[in-house]
Amino acid sequence: MDLNAEGRSFSRRDQLLRIQSEVQKCWEDHKVFNAESRSKPEPGEKFFGNFPYPYMNGSLHLGHAFSLSKLEFGAAFHRLCGRNVLLPFAFHCTGMPIKASADKLAREMQKYGNPPVFPSAEAYVDGKSLRSKAAAKSCGDKSQWEIMKSFGISESEISKFADPYHWLTHFPPLAKEDLKAFGLGCDWRRSFITTDMNPFYDSFVRWQMRKLKNMGKIVKDKRCTIYSPLDGQPCADHDRASGEGVQPQDYVLIKMEVLSPFPDKLKIMEGRKVYLAAATLRPETMYGQTNSWVLPDGKYGAFEINDTDVFIITQRAALNLSYQKLSRIPEKPTCLLELSGYDLIGLPLKSPLAFNEIIYSLPMLTIRTDEGTGIVTSVPSDSPDDYMALQDLKSKPALRSKFGVKDEWVLPYEVIPVINNPGFGDKAAEKVCADLKIKSQNDKEKLAEAKELQYAKGFTDVVMLVGEFKGKNIEEANPLIRDVLQETGQAVMYSEPERKVISRSGDECVVALTDQWYITYGETEWKDKAEECLSSMNLYSEETRHGFEHTLGWLNQWACSRSFGLGTRVPWDEQFLVESLSDSTLYMAFYTVAHLLQNGDMYGSDTSIVKPEQMTDEVWDYIFFGGPVPVSDISASLLNNMKQEFEYWYPFDLRVSGKDLIQNHLTFCIYNHTAILPKHQWPRGFRCNGHVMLNSKKMSKSTGNFRTLRQAIDEFSSDATRFSLADAGDGMDDANFVFETANSAILRLTKEITWMEEVLAADLRVGPPSTFADHVFANEINIAVRLTKQHYEDFMFREALKTGFYDLQAARDEYRFSCGSGGMNRDLLWRFMDVQTRLITPICPHYAEHVWKHLLKKEGFVVNAGWPSSADISDPTLKSANKYLQDTIALMRKLHQKQISGPHKPKNGATASPDEANKFVVGLIYVNEQYEGWKEELLNILRSKFDIRNRSFKPDQEILDALRQSSFWLQDANLKQIQKLCMPFLKLKKNEALAVGPEALNLRLPFGEMEVLQENGELIKRQLGLEHVEVLSASDAAARSKAGSHISLLIQNPPSPGNPMFIFRTCSEFVTHT
Known part of the structure; x- marks a missing residue:
């Protein structure tokens, strides 16, 4: 057994790690996530989702993983449902942080040697080994050398990072391996890095910028902009350590x-x-x-x-x-x-x-x-x-x-x-x-x-x-x-x-009047098109829509050039670089052709298929803009393939992002698409989320409350990490990744594997569902299939986890307990295992793939096995009947315990003898299945005053007037007593009808109460420890006589539909009265 220093076993976690390694190798061998275009897609046939490429000055952390998980779970759901799914991923290297860090490291080595010997050891705080982007943003007065050590880079390698391009060869491959370990369903052939290090992407950005300039959407002018005196250039949102969004x-x-x-x-x-x-x-x-x-x-x-x-x-x-x-x-x-x-x-x-x-x-x-x-x-x-x-x-x-x-x-x-x-x-x-x-x-x-x-x-x-x-x-x-x-x-x-802005170089920014290139966001005609695009997009929440509307209201000219950093040169003014929020607005289109240009090399260094210089503006126009066939030495078949790839996958269906990018990147994305592409290729959807906390506290490297993605995978496994990410939350508010949830997931998933192994080896009842418990369990499975599909479609993954795993597990456990000596139905359990495996696949794909192949012995891959069959429609009446049964048992248990410990409770704390504690072993359940008398008449009045379409009642005065004209109000001898009971009952039923609809006003429940209770008599006996249970009609005189001396309880608390009455008796009492 594998134990840590505290003696805790990691065997279950290690079991999941072994499973994920095996599954990931199998996926890679069979190229499961490679997305191939087809002919023009039918509506709903394809799903193209993407995610803002992360900046590569450190390793990915759980903040990245949380936002990315929303896209990953959604794409996996669409793949499971049989859609052709494209989920690509790239790496952003444009901007000044990498160059600034590399230059700082070079200065330290020049001044203090290699390795540097700093004048005071206290001048730099020794950091924990956390490979994070946050480490670089909140390094305080640490040297760059120490920051690199905190990334886990050996001293013999650190000096290489004085070359900014070495960062580009180091961190993107690490991030790719971390994402593979996470189980990301990505087509890695389409991956790329930005900057001029990738000549194909460099060509693409140059084409985009020239396109905008030729349209008059890039101009040179003097404008006030947030500016870093230390860097000597404007400081856009991505260049800031704090103050993002400040104008x-x-x-x-x-x-x-x-x-x-x-x-x-x-x-x-x-x-x-x-x-x-x-x-x-x-x-x-x-x-x-x-x-x-x-x-x-x-x-x-x-x-x-x-x-x-x-x-x-x-x-x-x-x-x-x-x-x-x-x-x-x-x-x-x-x-x-x-x-x-x-x-x-x-x-x-x-x-x-x-x-x-x-x-x-x-x-x-x-x-x-x-x-x-x-x-x-x-x-x-x-x-x-x-x-x-x-x-x-x-x-x-x-x-x-x-x-x-x-x-x-x-x-x-x-x-x-x-x-x-x-x-x-x-x-x-x-x-x-x-x-x-x-x-x-x-x-x-x-x-x-x-x-x-x-x-x-x-x-x-x-x-x-x-x-x-x-x-x-x-x-x-x-x-x-x-x-x-x-x-x-x-x-x-x-x-x-507007507020203090600190650049990533650490200086407080000012506002400078600069002469530079601007993109004319906010220009009236262009803004109108952006608003038109936004109005047709699926944004998944009104809060997100309001955020975009607010941004479109204030956003205006944006400085798109910089003089320092890495990136693509402004093609007509090469003293400047295209800044990092301006080369990242249309690149989703580049994904569609990247694999055909780069031959799977993210750096674009493989030019065996196409040479970068062949990608002229005319070629890009032909692929993306509907331009004429270009004069080119690129083969016609390849040109047509690229055009066909773009037209198949575009427009993209969804972009998932943190809410902080609404005010810049995502809005820029809308603007650039509406400027360059025709309307039918404008974005279809954005889904934004809040930030993630760890264990209810802000994620922070300085406090140690921090995890890189790799650390989380190593600590919990990828599936348990994904499980906790799904459980963390879905809205725009900050979510909460809880370590205990991840640890609990390890236990749940591995125990489930063990249980399935036992069930598959057991001798179980066969044949179609036949008992009440069988039908209820089958119905719960159908309900889970329906609800979970809706939650996945709405990108509400916490709810999908609840209905597709937690609730389904609870239904299985209830079924197991309800079956008693008759045992569980083998076919039904097979259905359960099949359904549960598919429903959890988007969130825990490695676990699901293992179950699919090794336990259920199914062919192919569960990730594209299809959504569970919904031929059996869920039955809400059966669900209500089961809830009625479970509520009845719970109430009976409470009353039974109360009667046992009532007047017969031993004195002075003495322990009850077995005979005393168990003498109430006969349970009589009295049922009245229909409202009668004044209650019946009142319900008929309420039904006549209820508007089903609007789920509302006529005015209260109109209802009261009808009551005063009713027979019981005019004729009943016990009018005062009825009036006393009438108003609370009326209020109760009105509230129920407003909540659930007109069925709350029916005279009977939609199922036979006596039938449900009689069929489950053995279950009631077993759960309450009774020897005998009878279900009786409260209107039957002979049945009422069985209550014996307890008849007063029946009179004082008469049963009504949905509210049976219970009397517990001893054997001797029961025999005497029967």
Whole structure:
């Protein structure tokens, strides 16, 4: 027995590992997952699913596996159902992270030797051996050498990774082997890597980019973009360690001129134009300025903008401005003087548009210096924060004294109405602060609420009261006033990241004004086509659809070129590379022909079939774009084969991805397909999921709560890993991979193999199903087939696992127990084993293949054996009858135990004797199979008032009027007692009908209660330990007499349809009354 250090046996896990190795070899030998095109497919004949290729700067981890499992399970289901399935997989190497890491390693070896001897061992933390992409993203201050060691790379090999292309030869083959071990049903002939290392893919991307440029969808222009100063280039989502999805935020920078004479601190700037520069989104309110705000403890600087102008702002804002052509030395802010907020209090200012000719800078305690410029202009008519801060200074002399604020800087300044806001008037901030009883500027929660209340209705009806654009609503006035301020030199435009963005190189990003190539996403006509495509796609959830609609609403020009990293050169401007989110938008089409070009070599180095230079734009156009037959020395048969492959597999049916790619890659995919391909080849579906946690905690390398895919396979086996991935969850919320579920799967699968071996060797009852238990079990199998198929089609794999494995196992266990001495039916168990094996195949294919071949002795492969036959339709009545039986037994057991331990319970904790504990061995079950009397009449009324189509009742008053006209209401002598019982019964039946439909209002159950209970008398006796059971009609006087002295129980709790009554008696009592 194989034991670990704690003495735990791994024999069951190792059994699954042996099975997966054998099965995977068999699959590979028989090329089971190679997908071949046929003639034009009929609807539903083929399934082409794909997955965003992962970045190859480390090994795949369970996060990758979780998203990929959704595609793998879905594709396996379609394959099982007989569809022609294509699931390809490729590896992304485009971008800057690999190149940056390789360069960092080269610098370390150049400086510290090979192997490097670092100056301090403490400078780098020795990492755990986790081969992960996350290790590279969250390495802290670890050296690149140590990061490579943490990947499990030997010191003798590490130096090779100073060549970025060595990463491309190392990690993709490892990932491929991990995915094979996972059991991915992939056609590996079509695999490829990106970048110019693969000349065929390089040619494909060049064709795509030229296509877009010729359509006018790639332009060169100056635009603000998120930018890494360290890397010296734009930092797109895939280049970021944090801040994915963050966009530039545009502000108007108001130039508030500092009036002379300057205070001593600023004397050195006499003769220069010095401004406090405040960032605002609301330039239309500047008429109402009463002051500016500074943070007393804030750190500021006086920065040269050009030869004459100086802005007093934060260092962070100055750095952003320097990358937007607003610094005397581009990209290098020149600070003439460091200042604190205290140095700025009391500066006299002349501010654009302000009705007050002079305003002063005053202290505000809530300013944030990590956004904007640290300088804030004050408009107390419309800003609750400004209003309360000004009121604090006006009403609190001690606060003025604390910061050296003179009365004349504050007291003369009153709120100036600028705009009229319906519901709030022309002094909106004053009104909302009074309504919310806000006491000071420190009441942050209420101030945030005040702002939300003001902005809740939008700005359509908010009208300017003053200025050149008086009478216009502020949605119109805002851009007009912004333009006037810029044209007159009173303001400049300023941008910064919406939130902090950290590049993978570790520096904080800025917004830079760059001259580069852009893809014109958001252009009106193109956006209309993208929205049309989206409207016809299957997205599997409304949350996903809303995510795409939101992205299409804001997405605009996207910088598609980079100057650093790996990739394909921009074909008309080869100083630039195509960035990593722009060479990955149409490559699903490349899968369809990759095997014909590359001859199975993912690097495209095999040119025996086609040479890369033969793949001209005319050839690509012919294959993908419906272009004319090209003049080419590629054989006509090969050209036609490639065209036919593409037209067979396209459009792709599904792309599975994490939800984080909605805001970039997946939306780009829609845009590029609608630009380049005809409508009938646009994508058909995207399915997005959340992230995965491990054991209810965020997956994190730094905390050790992390697993690579290979580690999970080695620890649990591939099938147990897949089982736990399926069980982890299906929606857009984060899912949870639980180690205990994986360990439990090991036990369940191996025990199931043992049980099947025993069953196949046993002497069992033969012939068609004949007993109630047989019919129930056969029905449960049919139900599992139907429900599980629906769950797989909906890509709800947790539910498929429940109905196709857990529920089916429970039904088998119940059947085994129900059969008793009569034994189980051999043919039925064969049906069960066949069905269960097929239903679990998409999730646990190695286990299923082993059972199929070695236990069931079936021909071929279970992965394409076909969905189980559904010739036998499931019977909901039989299911209801079985539920009735099981519920009855459970209730009888509870009451039996209660009667045993009731008044006859031994005193003082003594143990009951066997005679005492077992004396209630006769069970009488009283049944009333039909509602009668007032209940019958009430149900008839409810049926007449029920709308079956809409599953709703007529108004309550109409029902009550009908009740008051009923015979029992008008004539019954026990009216008061009936009225007391009537309303709860009416409410109960109404709720049941609303939940399950009109059958809840029937007078009888859809099956014979007495028949079900009588047929299962032996089961009831066995489960409750009774010697005798009788099923009796509650309306039969002779039957009622058998209750003896317990007849009062029958009177007090009369049975009704679905609710039998139980009486337990001793043998002597029963014999006396019979």
